Each structure stands twice: as structure tokens, then as C-alpha cells.
């Protein structure tokens with residue numbers, strides 16, 4: 001696949017790492033205004049670093065946009081004359097609707113929106129996808145790319161904002177939970193490094209249990225909570241302190257913010 005990532009920042013570089021480690025590319029163009037900041041990708045075979053988006057577009061079939069929302073419009077206007085019938089445009093941009101993209105480049109282009117997360121760099125992204133009418137004919141290509149780099153599902157476009165909170169911001173939320181567990185483990189006597197190992201692998205194990213069994217989390221909780229034991233005592237205290245409630249409120253606040261960003 002001849003892929004270009006337009007805007008190799010935090011997310012763009014994570015996608016690039018995932019694509020490189022899974023050998024998913026024939027050529028990969030990475031663009032950024034300041035190419036010096038992506039020098040770590042220098043020296044890889046078939047990878048071109050450039051600040052010239054036109055060069056990247058001309059030499060690629062799949063264009064993945066990963067710039068900040070305020071920059072996309074100008075970029076689309078500039079590359080519009082270079083787009084050909086086979087280009088597949090994949091936008092990861094938060095709050096930038098398909099219709100807004102079509103208003104700039106036309107409805108006759110394959111347009112897909114993807115909401116991955118930074119775990120794409122290690123092939124573990126949960127990625128939500130949707131497309132315009134024409135893009136339905138290429139959604140399988142996007143699925144092939146993102147399934148190689150984790151798991152993907154197709155959702156309606158009106159759920160993209162919610163998906164951003166749960167999956168993209170979700171990485172930060174889960175990191176904070178892992179950090180809090182680490183801090184607790186240190187207080188209970190583990191060295192910091194060891195404490196983090198315990199926290200992250202237990203988190204990984206919990207997610208793996210659900211993924212592999214298809215069980216509801218409460219089924220797994222029931223297996224752990226010995227009557228009158230320490231687990232239920234701790235769990236109930238966490239809930240008295242508002243664990244589930246604070247998580248849900250945080251997700252809703254994040255969602256409200258994303259809808260404000262979309263309006264601006």
C-alpha cells in the first residue's frame with residue numbers, strides 16, 4: 001500500500017510506527033511542517049519525510065490526515081487539484097465532519113473518518129470507522145489497515161464524537177487508572193517499577209479475560225469477590241467514594257467539550 005500520513009505529530013507518528021512494524025506499506029510518506037521533528041523515521045526503507053504535502057499526495061493512494069482540526073481545511077483546499085479517482089482519504093480529525101470535507105473536495109471522493117488511538121503504535125488500537133456514500137466502496141481497505149493495527153468497528157458518523165471520548169481520550173483515562181493503582185501499590189510496599197508492572201499487567205489481564213470470554217465484567221468480578229473478603233470490601237469503598245460515578249461524569253464532560261470544539 002502507498003500511504004501518506006499528512007501531519008506526523010503524536011497520532012500520525014503512532015500510526016507510522018504501527019504501519020512500519022506490521023510491514024503494511026509499500027511506501028510511506030510522512031509530512032510535517034518541521035521535518036526535523038520526525039528525524040527518528042529517517043533511514044527506514046521506502047519511507048519519505050517531507051514538508052511538501054503535494055509530493056506526498058502525488059505519490060500515494062491512501063491519505064491519512066492527522067493534523068489539528070484548524071489545519072485541515074487549508075490542506076484540503078491545497079491538495080484538491082491533485083486528487084485522483086483512486087485516492088482514499090482517511091481523516092482522523094476530531095469534529096471535522098464528512099460533509100465539511102465534501103464541501104471542500106466534492107462528494108465524488110472516497111472519504112473515510114477513522115478514530116484510532118495512540119496504542120496503534122503497538123498494534124492495539126480500538127479504531128472506529130465511518131464513511132461517505134462513495135467511501136463505502138473502500139471501507140474494507142480501511143478495515144484491513146486498522147485491523148492489522150488493532151481492532152476496528154464501523155459506526156454511524158453521529159457516534160464519532162462519543163467514540164473519540166471512549167477510545168481516543170480513553171487511552172489517557174486508562175493510563176490515569178493504571179497510575180493510581182501503581183501509587184496504591186507503592187503505598188503497600190512495592191518499588192515504583194515493580195508497582196507499575198503489577199498494575200499494567202493486571203489491567204491487561206482483566207481486558208484479555210473479557211475479550212477472550214465475551215463475559216460481562218460483573219461475571220468476572222463475582223469470581224474474585226470472596227464473601228466477606230478483601231476484594232468486595234475494597235470495591236465497595238471505591239464505589240462509596242464515587243469510582244463508577246466519577247468515571248462516567250468524566251466521560252460526559254469530555255463529550256460535552258468535544259461538542260463545543262466541533263461548534264467552533
Ligand SMILES: NC(=O)C1=CN([C@@H]2O[C@H](COP(=O)(O)OP(=O)(O)OC[C@H]3O[C@@H](n4cnc5c(N)ncnc54)[C@H](O)[C@@H]3O)[C@@H](O)[C@H]2O)C=CC1
Nearest residue numbers: 007008009010011031032033066067068069071093094168
Ligand atoms: N493524539 C491522539 O491521541 C489522537 C488525536 N486525534 C486527532 O488527530 C489529529 C492530530 O492530533 P495529534 O497528533 O495529537 O496532534 P499534533 O499537534 O501532535 O500533530 C499534528 C501535526 O500536524 C502537523 N501539521 C500542521 N499543519 C500541517 C501541514 N500543513 N502539513 C503537514 N503537517 C502539518 C503539525 O506540525 C503537527 O506535528 C487531531 O485532529 C486530533 O483530534 C484523534 C485520535 C487520537
Ligand SMILES: O=C(O)[C@@H]1CCC=N1
Nearest residue numbers: 094164165168169170
Ligand atoms: O484531546 C483531544 O482533544 C484529542 C482528541 C482525542 C485525543 N486527543
